[in-house]
Amino acid sequence: MTAFAIVGHLARTDSGFSINDLPGSGGRMDVLCRCVNASLFLSHDLRRDVDCFLVLLGPPSGPKTIRFSGATVRSLSPDERSAAALIKKVIDVPCGSEFREVADGISIRKGGLERLLSEMPFGVLDESGEDIRKAKDLSGAFLLSDHLNFTEPEQALTSACLKYSVGPKCLHADHTITVVHNELDRRINGWQ
Amino acid sequence: MTAFAIVGHLARTDSGFSINDLPGSGGRMDVLCRCVNASLFLSHDLRRDVDCFLVLLGPPSGPKTIRFSGATVRSLSPDERSAAALIKKVIDVPCGSEFREVADGISIRKGGLERLLSEMPFGVLDESGEDIRKAKDLSGAFLLSDHLNFTEPEQALTSACLKYSVGPKCLHADHTITVVHNELDRRINGWQ
Numbered sequence: 001m002t003a004f005a006i007v008g009h010l011a012r013t014d015s016g017f018s019i020n021d022l023p024g025s026g027g028r029m030d031v032l033c034r035c036v037n038a039s040l041f042l043s044h045d046l047r048r049d050v051d052c053f054l055v056l057l058g059p060p061s062g063p064k065t066i067r068f069s070g071a072t073v074r075s076l077s078p079d080e081r082s083a084a085a086l087i088k089k090v091i092d093v094p095c096g097s098e099f100r101e102v103a104d105g106i107s108i109r110k111g112g113l114e115r116l117l118s119e120m121p122f123g124v125l126d127e128s129g130e131d132i133r134k135a136k137d138l139s140g141a142f143l144l145s146d147h148l149n150f151t152e153p154e155q156a157l158t159s160a161c162l163k164y165s166v167g168p169k170c171l172h173a174d175h176t177i178t179v180v181h182n183e184l185d186r187r188i189n190g191w192q
Numbered sequence: 193m194t195a196f197a198i199v200g201h202l203a204r205t206d207s208g209f210s211i212n213d214l215p216g217s218g219g220r221m222d223v224l225c226r227c228v229n230a231s232l233f234l235s236h237d238l239r240r241d242v243d244c245f246l247v248l249l250g251p252p253s254g255p256k257t258i259r260f261s262g263a264t265v266r267s268l269s270p271d272e273r274s275a276a277a278l279i280k281k282v283i284d285v286p287c288g289s290e291f292r293e294v295a296d297g298i299s300i301r302k303g304g305l306e307r308l309l310s311e312m313p314f315g316v317l318d319e320s321g322e323d324i325r326k327a328k329d330l331s332g333a334f335l336l337s338d339h340l341n342f343t344e345p346e347q348a349l350t351s352a353c354l355k356y357s358v359g360p361k362c363l364h365a366d367h368t369i370t371v372v373h374n375e376l377d378r379r380i381n382g383w384q
Contacts, residue, residue, distance in 0.1 A: 166374065
């Protein structure tokens with residue numbers, strides 16, 4: 001089981017954004033939609049052993065976390081609008097502090113990064129981290145930030161986490177997920 | 193200089209597609225837009241030494257090729273709609289068999305894959321190819337197909353090309369580009 005969690009610092013926490021303007025009205029919801037794609041899609045298939053968590057921290061409703069479960073998600077296409085439409089569908093549904101499945105494979109709860117970090121050990125994708133190709137045990141859950149850096153409180157929360165780098169260039173979050181998947185695919189299938 | 197060329201087998205060759213329905217009305221134009229993103233974007237930067245060629249083979253206007261030049265492109269954002277809007281802007285402009293620059297860093301000409309293959313040596317991204325991590329000289333230009341396989345005539349055209357695989361899983365074209373970039377970034381920067 002692999003998980004990716006992406007912090008959307010400005011990402012809208014209600015449905016008051018336009019599918020036609022994900023970067024602006026969605027608080028860079030486009031970044032998160034591309035991360036869903038990179039986490040879950042293979043060519044003509046889905047990665048059924050992957051969960052993708054979107055940690056939405058923008059206005060107006062306080063932190064919410066949406067989970068896309070590769071095992072059970074349906075009606076998801078690779079384009080940004082498809083993921084965005086599913087986010088819009090679930091985001092206003094009343095929820096508490098436990099995940100509530102609102103559509104097939106898509107769940108939502110209140111709460112943000114602190115809660116998620118308490119539930120599983122995350123490795124943080126960060127340019128200063130260890131090269132993923134050299135990391136001994138590369139598996140489990142990976143945390144990324146959207147187009148903004150982690151804030152100081154977030155850095156404090158993740159200070160004890162292992163840190164990994166995917167390469168010499170600073171990449172978009174979705175591209176980073178793709179490179180991590182490639183390294184995991186190679187390890188699992190003996191392509192070293 | 194690195195180049196990526198993506199064959200869009202059904203991709204619309206006039207502006208008669210909707211930015212709100214790139215997969216359907218655009219003939220999977222969403223795939224090509226994500227390939228532009230994967231080819232050209234770094235975090236908060238563009239890859240200025242990369243060209244991305246979109247080979248559009250869909251209806252109604254016969255083959256056209258659009259070139260996004262990282263060196264000079266402007267007004268391009270990472271979201272699918274941004275690349276699609278630029279494609280829509282240039283695609284109806286009258287053009288001949290030579291590239292005509294219609295917007296900053298975006299050129300168009302008539303003609304498809306055969307012409308492009310005659311101009312530079314392409315390596316083909318293909319699951320049956322040599323592992324890119326093991327390839328001795330990995331540089332230059334790379335050819336990919338969209339969501340469809342290369343046709344038999346295309347396979348004949350590329351039969352003499354080197355073939356490379358990015359890993360054990362069959363990936364989307366844009367994810368494949370990201371993995372190739374990562375390998376090139378590592379080689380150029382001594383991350384082996």
